[in-house]
Amino acid sequence: MIQEFFHIDPYIQKMAQEAEELCRPAFQRIDENAEYNGCKVLSAFIKKGVSESHFAGSTGYGYGDRGREVLDEVLAEIFGCEDALIRHNFVSGTHAITTALFGVLRPGDEMVSLTGTPYDTLQPVIGIVEGSSGSLKEFGIRYRQLDLLPDGTPDFQGVAQAVQGAKVVYLQRSRGYSLRETLSIATIQKLCQLAKQANSQAIVMVDNCYGEFVERQEPTQVGADLIIGSLIKNPGGGIARTGGYIAGRRDLIEQCACRLTAPGVGKEVGCTLGESRELFLGLFHAPTVVACALRTAVFAAALFERLGFQVFPKWDVPRSDIIQAVRLGTPEGLVAFCQGVQRGAPVDAFVTPEPWDMPGYDSQVIMAAGAFTLGASIELSADGPMREPYAAWMQGGITWPSGKTGVVLAAQSLLEAGLLQPQ
Numbered sequence: 001m002i003q004e005f006f007h008i009d010p011y012i013q014k015m016a017q018e019a020e021e022l023c024r025p026a027f028q029r030i031d032e033n034a035e036y037n038g039c040k041v042l043s044a045f046i047k048k049g050v051s052e053s054h055f056a057g058s059t060g061y062g063y064g065d066r067g068r069e070v071l072d073e074v075l076a077e078i079f080g081c082e083d084a085l086i087r088h089n090f091v092s093g094t095h096a097i098t099t100a101l102f103g104v105l106r107p108g109d110e111m112v113s114l115t116g117t118p119y120d121t122l123q124p125v126i127g128i129v130e131g132s133s134g135s136l137k138e139f140g141i142r143y144r145q146l147d148l149l150p151d152g153t154p155d156f157q158g159v160a161q162a163v164q165g166a167k168v169v170y171l172q173r174s175r176g177y178s179l180r181e182t183l184s185i186a187t188i189q190k191l192c193q194l195a196k197q198a199n200s201q202a203i204v205m206v207d208n209c210y211g212e213f214v215e216r217q218e219p220t221q222v223g224a225d226l227i228i229g230s231l232i233k234n235p236g237g238g239i240a241r242t243g244g245y246i247a248g249r250r251d252l253i254e255q256c257a258c259r260l261t262a263p264g265v266g267k268e269v270g271c272t273l274g275e276s277r278e279l280f281l282g283l284f285h286a287p288t289v290v291a292c293a294l295r296t297a298v299f300a301a302a303l304f305e306r307l308g309f310q311v312f313p314k315w316d317v318p319r320s321d322i323i324q325a326v327r328l329g330t331p332e333g334l335v336a337f338c339q340g341v342q343r344g345a346p347v348d349a350f351v352t353p354e355p356w357d358m359p360g361y362d363s364q365v366i367m368a369a370g371a372f373t374l375g376a377s378i379e380l381s382a383d384g385p386m387r388e389p390y391a392a393w394m395q396g397g398i399t400w401p402s403g404k405t406g407v408v409l410a411a412q413s414l415l416e417a418g419l420l421q422p423q
């Protein structure tokens with residue numbers, strides 16, 4: 001069908017069709033999870049009595065904003081936990097995670113990561129990199145980490161020892177920009193159990209970015225005390241224009257709220273302007289949108305593997321996040337891939353991405369992004385550093401036709417660049 005609207009070489013058409021056939025059973029599992037999670041979300045909306053009046057925004061201090069309060073209750077219900085803080089005021093996922101860390105940690109406390117070095121933007125927050133002003137380290141909060149094993153899996157044997165004396169035990173669910181496995185909910189459950197057996201007071205905090213609604217449960221349903229994420233990823237459903245959330249134990253959410261606003265006022269303030277309706281609507285759409293992103297990722301894995309590239313993860317393995325890495329192997333391949341993805345974007349398709357020197361990176365980076373929301377990675381996007389293994393990390397796709405088209409055009413772009421040998 002795509003070829004009616006886009007120029008696709010017959011070889012790519014054939015490979016794409018075969019890849020899609022191969023993915024049918026995986027698509028079915030994805031759709032079944034989306035149905036489960038969609039019903040989970042719907043029943044939370046009904047149970048908490050979401051009403052049109054909740055969409056009216058407040059101004060100023062935002063006292064008594066029922067929409068804000070009900071949205072918190074709905075999110076907590078969906079995630080099976082006591083309370084939540086879902087706000088457009090979080091400027092990013094990093095900001096929400098930072099709020100949670102500073103919310104619960106005090107000078108002299110210790111935090112331990114059980115999943116190796118955290119995501120790049122968290123490193124200045126913790127104080128792992130030199131010269132970051134206002135880091136946890138500057139406030140006298142110590143940091144340790146338990147590295148992942150050489151095969152990228154958690155070091156279960158090392159957990160009991162590692163969590164001794166720690167106030168916060170930190171897990172990162174998604175792979176981020178590495179080629180390790182994403183933590184499944186079952187693995188998160190096991191890590192929570194091991195951590196709490198050895199240190200019952202520990203607060204288990206999970207960076208849940210890119211993981212929401214991929215499986216049927218969230219980390220808060222298997223032992224995590226706090227989970228955190230971004231609304232321009234999965235739970236914003238491609239509709240929220242900004243924001244983030246923290247969800248979990250009531251006492252901890254109160255501490256986080258006092259850090260987000262101010263001690264003494266906590267959750268009682270924070271006007272919603274006109275944002276509440278979009279946060280409700282985005283959350284409502286999220287399970288279906290996440291399913292589109294997952295189909296796009298699985299399809300990309302199948303197609304590019306058939307075209308002779310290494311892909312992580314493979315198309316048929318169970319997933320716990322929406323990220324797909326494709327190892328192009330050459331600088332030209334990475335550039336052609338990203339340029340192809342860009343050609344299928346609903347916004348800015350006429351732009352040609354080029355590698356550039358991005359602040360904070362030691363090699364050039366290329367990015368394809370043509371989104372309704374700047375930086376939204378629930379919308380189809382792909383990027384990668386211009387160095388070995390010349391891999392593209394792609395994620396998102398808020399509709400299946402656009403996700404599939406972006407992936408097929410990436411293959412077409414490689415063919416046009418002479419980087420594929422049709423057989």
Ligand SMILES: *Cc1c(COP(=O)(O)O)cnc(C)c1O
Nearest residue numbers: 092093094119174176207209230
């Ligand atoms: C996206 C992401 C974050 C937060 O990043 P922001 O760009 O600040 O929203 C944190 N951890 C992981 C693993 C992520 O993927």
